[in-house]
Amino acid sequence: MRAAVLRSVGAVPEVGEFPDPIARDGQEVVNVSVAGLNPVDLARASGSMGDPVLPSVVGREGVGRLKDGTRVYFNPSLSPYGSWGQRTLVKQDRTFPVPDDLDDGLAVAMGIPGLAAWIPLEHHARLQPGENVLVLGATGIVGQIAVQAAKILGAGRVVAAARHSDALAAITALGADALVTLGADDDADALKSEAGDGYDVVIDPLYAAPFEAALGATAAGARLVTIGQTAGATATIAFRALQGRTHIGHGNQSVADHVLRDAYAKLTQHAAAGRIHVEVRRYDLDHAPDAWKAQADGPHCKLVITF
Numbered sequence: 005m006r007a008a009v010l011r012s013v014g015a016v017p018e019v020g021e022f023p024d025p026i027a028r029d030g031q032e033v034v035n036v037s038v039a040g041l042n043p044v045d046l047a048r049a050s051g052s053m054g055d056p057v058l059p060s061v062v063g064r065e066g067v068g069r070l071k072d073g074t075r076v077y078f079n080p081s082l083s084p085y086g087s088w089g090q091r092t093l094v095k096q097d098r099t100f101p102v103p104d105d106l107d108d109g110l111a112v113a114m115g116i117p118g119l120a121a122w123i124p125l126e127h128h129a130r131l132q133p134g135e136n137v138l139v140l141g142a143t144g145i146v147g148q149i150a151v152q153a154a155k156i157l158g159a160g161r162v163v164a165a166a167r168h169s170d171a172l173a174a175i176t177a178l179g180a181d182a183l184v185t186l187g188a189d190d191d192a193d194a195l196k197s198e199a200g201d202g203y204d205v206v207i208d209p210l211y212a213a214p215f216e217a218a219l220g221a222t223a224a225g226a227r228l229v230t231i232g233q234t235a236g237a238t239a240t241i242a243f244r245a246l247q248g249r250t251h252i253g254h255g256n257q258s259v260a261d262h263v264l265r266d267a268y269a270k271l272t273q274h275a276a277a278g279r280i281h282v283e284v285r286r287y288d289l290d291h292a293p294d295a296w297k298a299q300a301d302g303p304h305c306k307l308v309i310t311f
Contacts, residue, residue: 007061007089008292025093038108039066039087041307063087106276109284113306114271121150124229133158135204143171155179191217212236
């Protein structure tokens with residue numbers, strides 16, 4: 005089969021031939037329609053998350069069809085097979101049904117980034133109607149979905165914050181009530197100026213200095229959920245700053261399968277109904293190296309590979 009194959013650590017995947025997967029007990033082969041691209045794919049290929057298997061097909065998630073024709077979302081593929089191949093190998097219990105009226109690209113977007121937005125709000129923070137929500141990194145795909153998910157879950161006010169002011173301006177159309185440009189001035193003061201009585205929930209894909217600034221603008225009883233560290237891996241937090249607040253570190257693979265399955269079902273229902281919007285940029289498999297480089301540049305849309 006044709007696939008995008010990682011042949012050396014840190015390299016851009018090469019499009020070529022790779023052996024077809026063969027399913028064993030508890031496994032299924034998926035004929036891939038659309039594969040997703042995420043920052044974690046680049047991190048795994050770089051060796052920063054452990055030595056990658058070489059050679060291997062890149063990608064973790066996608067949408068495709070099982071042998072019986074059932075359309076499913078899958079994550080993860082079983083190594084050395086990834087989602088960026090015409091066919092991939094998955095565990096039978098890691099395929100989720102996709103609504104018939106949902107576009108493949110949007111169905112993939114509701115996977116890794118969608119789950120990373122929805123689960124922190126509903127499962128970890130247990131967002132309550134009328135609460136004040138801050139979304140850091142709001143111009144990324146996770147942030148964009150988090151803004152919309154917060155509104156769906158009943159947030160009273162959603163403040164979107166990010167460094168890219170041009171991209172941030174578009175987040176108002178997704179439901180943000182106020183915007184804060186990070187890095188333009190004093191982030192702590194800027195976030196406090198839009199906090200009202202304080203943020204009840206903070207969704208944080210950034211960590212480091214932005215997290216520190218956001219913490220100072222929270223209300224008593226606030227729940228802060230960190231889902232990434234794109235601004236840095238460490239933060240200096242005084243104990244008293246955390247008193248009366250809860251800080252949770254989220255990873256999609258750290259929650260139970262039934263939580264993932266329930267969240268994906270809700271996300272895809274809302275997306276199919278037009279309540280969640282994500283720009284999807286498509287590349288065919290022959291242009292997979294271009295997609296890889298585009299992801300490294302930090303796009304403000306969901307990148308996918310089509311077959």
